[in-house]
Amino acid sequence: MDRPTLVGVIIFAYLAVTLGIGLAAGRRATRSVQGFVAGDRGFGLVVMYFITGATVFSAFAFLGGPGWAYSRGAAAFYILTYGVLGMAPWYAMGPRAAALGRRHGFVTQAQLLRGRFPSRWLSLLMAVLTVAAFVPYVTIQMRGAGIVIEAVTDGAIPLWAGAAIAYGIVMLYVLSSGVAAVGWTNTFQGIFMVGIAWALGIYLPHALYGGVGPMFERILAERPELLTLPGLDGSGEPWSWGGYSTAILVSAIGLSMWPHLFMKAFAARDDATMRRTVILFPTFQLFLIPVFLIGFAGVLFPESPGQADFILPFLILRSDLPALVVGLFCAGALSASMSTGDALLHGAASVTVEDGVHPFLKLSDAAQRALMRVLVVVVGAVAYLFALAEGISLVDILLASYGIICQFMPALVAAMYWRRATTAGVTAGLLAGAAVSVFFFLSPELKPFDMHEGILGLVVHIPVLLGVSLAGRAQPDEHVDDYIRV
Amino acid sequence: MSSTTWRRLAWGYHIAFAVAVTWPVQSLVNDPRPFVLGLPLQMAWCAAWILGSLVVLWRLDAARNRDGAESTATATDAAR
Numbered sequence: 001m002d003r004p005t006l007v008g009v010i011i012f013a014y015l016a017v018t019l020g021i022g023l024a025a026g027r028r029a030t031r032s033v034q035g036f037v038a039g040d041r042g043f044g045l046v047v048m049y050f051i052t053g054a055t056v057f058s059a060f061a062f063l064g065g066p067g068w069a070y071s072r073g074a075a076a077f078y079i080l081t082y083g084v085l086g087m088a089p090w091y092a093m094g095p096r097a098a099a100l101g102r103r104h105g106f107v108t109q110a111q112l113l114r115g116r117f118p119s120r121w122l123s124l125l126m127a128v129l130t131v132a133a134f135v136p137y138v139t140i141q142m143r144g145a146g147i148v149i150e151a152v153t154d155g156a157i158p159l160w161a162g163a164a165i166a167y168g169i170v171m172l173y174v175l176s177s178g179v180a181a182v183g184w185t186n187t188f189q190g191i192f193m194v195g196i197a198w199a200l201g202i203y204l205p206h207a208l209y210g211g212v213g214p215m216f217e218r219i220l221a222e223r224p225e226l227l228t229l230p231g232l233d234g235s236g237e238p239w240s241w242g243g244y245s246t247a248i249l250v251s252a253i254g255l256s257m258w259p260h261l262f263m264k265a266f267a268a269r270d271d272a273t274m275r276r277t278v279i280l281f282p283t284f285q286l287f288l289i290p291v292f293l294i295g296f297a298g299v300l301f302p303e304s305p306g307q308a309d310f311i312l313p314f315l316i317l318r319s320d321l322p323a324l325v326v327g328l329f330c331a332g333a334l335s336a337s338m339s340t341g342d343a344l345l346h347g348a349a350s351v352t353v354e355d356g357v358h359p360f361l362k363l364s365d366a367a368q369r370a371l372m373r374v375l376v377v378v379v380g381a382v383a384y385l386f387a388l389a390e391g392i393s394l395v396d397i398l399l400a401s402y403g404i405i406c407q408f409m410p411a412l413v414a415a416m417y418w419r420r421a422t423t424a425g426v427t428a429g430l431l432a433g434a435a436v437s438v439f440f441f442l443s444p445e446l447k448p449f450d451m452h453e454g455i456l457g458l459v460v461h462i463p464v465l466l467g468v469s470l471a472g473r474a475q476p477d478e479h480v481d482d483y484i485r486v
Numbered sequence: 487m488s489s490t491t492w493r494r495l496a497w498g499y500h501i502a503f504a505v506a507v508t509w510p511v512q513s514l515v516n517d518p519r520p521f522v523l524g525l526p527l528q529m530a531w532c533a534a535w536i537l538g539s540l541v542v543l544w545r546l547d548a549a550r551n552r553d554g555a556e557s558t559a560t561a562t563d564a565a566r
Contacts, residue, residue, distance in 0.1 A: 074526075074528060074529075077507075077528060077529060077532055080529070080532045080533070080536070081503075081507040081532050081535070081536075084503070084535075084536050084539045085500060085503060085504055085507075088496070088500045088539060088543065089500075091496070091543055091546070091547075092493075211524060212523075212524035212525065213521055213524035215524075216518065216521060216524065216525070216526055217521075220518055220519075220526075227518040227526050227528075228516060228518070229512060229513070229516050229528055241509035241510075241513060242509070244508075244509070245508035245509045245512075248504075248507060248508055249504070249508070252504070275547055275550075276547070278543065279540065279543040279544050279547055280540075282536045282537065282539050282540040283540065285536050286533060286536060286537075289525070289529070289533060292529070
């Protein structure tokens, strides 16, 4: 069998196994909204561990991570640090959210918020912001899948077709099995992804430079600016400390607030499972080290790819690796893309129905499930159209998504921990924070110290939430007790 | 140590982590040498804080489980 055919066979075998696992998982879940959205609250440690790890590690980590290390050097270390900082608060917050979920039947983040702060409009606002942050994130995953397939098949399968094939399969298993499929496919994809990353991260520096230490010695001698923090910005100039530090903070806060992570908390079997998932998360985070090593391995490579995000497939194809390894790499990168994309598609559809439609229009359980399925297709189609558009900077869009999502933090912390918070305070804070965030996103030249717009949004958001809440009448004690004393 | 002490320690550790990897502390740890296991010092610095998080949270969980087991045993003794 010739090389391209063998690579193709491996990729299709991988996709077939993923599809099989996804479809088989659905047979175990009940046909209710709770089964579709929260997996009947039955995920054990292994599935929770991989669901969390594989959901957080997306095409951005697998392609963008090496791309950043390659083109921006030490700037990429921000990606290494924020994950654990974002996940650690879940040790306390996760079991509390899950307990509230079990007590009140919540399956989404906004339901938790609407339970404490009864307002349909607040729920709708959360749904709109969530979908606004999800669509670009799904777009990144689809482009990632398309990039990998196009690069490895040498353009025989173009980006549009590659993205369509990979996401056609994601659609099939999400539509038929809901979150149960996401859980079991992520377990499979997570194992695959970590194995491939470590193998290549150690192999490439050895093959090209004779080891990791010798590789950094040479980079330090020839490109020392890449090994000095805060690294370089997108145009190759030194990045600012304000930009670097606030990118870590906004990403950590945003990560801890992603609506799909809340949904997974509602899907955990028990609190001990969730706590252990958080404890083990740093082991997943360290998987970024080999991913960065791959990017650094490209720095002194004689040729360079057209775009930094292509560095991983570019090196793989030029380092005379056997076709089997190229095929497996491609499957690993597809895992990273699909395991995040499936959770996001499922999350966006669930949030739209549960938080955007349900508070205004009572629907039967069957009708809700049907509408969620339609929306999986609609959100997928919108993201696909964006994925085909050329010239969009995906890393910038991801950071902008984090700016929106991190505005959920004050509201959710207040819902679970602050007795004096009021509906008006939370709504005003959310609107003010989102408005400031969008303003600075559109006028980046006005940002003080090059700080991330999400952090600037929080600087306004938190005082507004505190001020408006304290100026209004407190909520009745018995209602507040229900949320604070868990 | 009790689980309450470990909980405070865990909060303190992660706040210190956030301070250690952002400006101005990180700007003081900004020389790639000496390499640690072949990695530049700043990268090893980040990795060390990540591993520390694993240890702190693991010890917190162990202390929580121990305290939980003790309070269950006390309750069982009292019931007898």
